[in-house]
Amino acid sequence: MSLINREKLNQFKHKASDMLNKSLDQHVNLAVTGLSRSGKTAFITSIVNQLLNEGSETHLTFFNPVHQGRYIAAKRVTQKNMHVARFDYEQSLSAFEQNPPMWPEPTTGISEIRLAIKYQPKDSLLKYATDMATLTLDITDYPGEWLLDLPMLTLTFEEWSEKMVALLQESPRKEFAANWLEKVNGIDPFQIANEDEIATLAKEYTGLLQIFRRKLGLSVIQPGRFILPGELAGAPILEFFPFVGIDDIDGNAYQNADDTSFIGTLRARFLEYRERVVKKFYKTYFLKYDRQIVLADCLTPLNNGEASFQDLQQAINMIMESYHYGQSSILSRLFSPKIDRLLFAATKADHITSEQHPNLVALLNQLIHGTKQKLNFDGIEMKTLAIASVKATENGTTEHQGRKMPVIRGLSLDNNQMVTLFPGTVPDKLPESSFWQQHQFNFLNFAPNKVVAKHQVLPHLRLDQVLQFLLGDKMS
Ligand SMILES: Nc1nc2c(ncn2[C@@H]2O[C@H](COP(=O)(O)OP(=O)(O)OP(=O)(O)O)[C@@H](O)[C@H]2O)c(=O)[nH]1
Ligand SMILES: [Mg+2]
Known part of the structure; x- marks a missing residue:
């Protein structure tokens, strides 16, 4: 050419x-x-x-x-x-x-x-x-x-409260939530809303969610934003919580409660949260x-x-x-x-x-x-x-009672020692209740190379x- x-x-x-x-x-x-x-x-x-x-x-x-x-x-x-x-x-x-x-x-x-x-x-x-x-x-x-907040889009404040309170009343959450549940249960839903009281109770509810995630290792956290607020940290839109005993409230009075009442304020913030936080995330980011x-x-x-x-x-x-x-x-x-x-x-x-x-x-x-x-x-x-x-970690084998055993080896983050171990068998299907009594896992935290x-x-x-x-x- x-x-x-x-x-x-x-x-x-x-x-x-x-x-x-x-x-x-x-x-x-x-x-x-x-x-x-x-x-x-x-x-x-x-x-x-x-x-x-x-x-x-x-x-x-x-x-x-x-x-x-x-x-x-x-x-x-x-x-x-x-x-x-x-x-x-x-x-x-x-x-x-x-x-x-x-x-x-x-x-x-x-x-x-x-x-x-x-x-x-x-x-x-x-x-x-x-x-x-x-x-x-x-x-x-x-x-x-x-993403855990998505199901909130289809729930009313009453439905959401019922679901969340039911979760709080079950073990292992209830051991931590009992006091809080009692406190909210004692509140007259139609009293005039007190900003400070709502802020404190919302903070305590968020504290419970933190304990569920960090201490109990639980995953169902709602609203998920409460523990990872990003730029919304401290904003009043995150100051609400599920109301305890919502199904005992008179339906008409509930519908007519305005935004100055305790229950009306919680409901208004819940609705605002759905629109401005949950929906906004999907529109601004998720769609792209x-x-x-x-x-x-x-x-x-x-x-x-x-x-x-x-x-x-x-x-x-x-x-x-x-x-x-x-x-x-x-x-x-x-x-x-x-x-x-x-x-x-x-x-x-x-x-x-x-x-x-x-x-x-x-x-x-x-x-x-x-x-x-x-x-x-x-x-x-x-x-x-x-x-x-x-x-x-590295993979290896070791002799145990005359048999070859697979092991992993790595530097433990907890005590800074090299450890060699067989961490346990992973079940290949969802474990039944009996499984938890027999099995022991030993997953350590390892330091990176x-x-x-x-x-x-x-x-x-x-x-x-x-x-x-x-x-x-x-x-x-
Ligand atoms: N051995 C091992 N540990 C890992 C690996 N990836 C993550 N980890 C461990 O898991 C921890 C959390 O990992 P991150 O990558 O910070 O997790 P994240 O999802 O970004 O966590 P947040 O920022 O708190 O939401 C790390 O500090 C490590 O201890 C991996 O590939 N191997
Ligand atoms: Mg991270």
């Missing part, structure tokens, strides 16, 4: 590539969620770390663009939504560089990070026009607790997501026991509602979300020996199976995986499969 022709062809390729880049879908909004401590920050830090440093010993064998040698490079670019906090990648990564290395700090609200990923297209139309395409990836981290990964720490609730595990199951059911787009769903009646791929990942799989991983996936499948059958997930492709975003070199990648389990499911088709 003559020089001139070659130049012309290159110019044509450039132009065509520009046009195609504009017309083809080269942008993915990936949302990462999960209840507090489920591993969101560690996950995003590791994914970004793998994508930025691909080539320096990342293990991304199952991610096709890498496996097929078409992955070129990724870099961070300025995010588009200036009003959303930046996901602080450098700070999270620097935790692993400390001496001794640490886990990143807990986070509270929503944050974002944007990457531009360059790759060579293989199958898509793009390959005829360009040798190199760019996928813009926005990753958003938001608390799973915010294309792909979603929900992280679930199933191991800590297994470790905590039956009540904690059952609560996780109920919370997963509540979270699943957000992806149920059938005609009768709350979401499709209100908005039209567009998520087309949903990945459920059981995190911290490095806490168990590798032959237990299939059980962990089976258990997670069972946890979401019930809802999957009841609800309609038309148009959403789903997958479940057991992952470790930042692998902190130290990152020493600048481009050192974080060790992980199956993040390549995560990337393939969430991005593979967009980079074909």
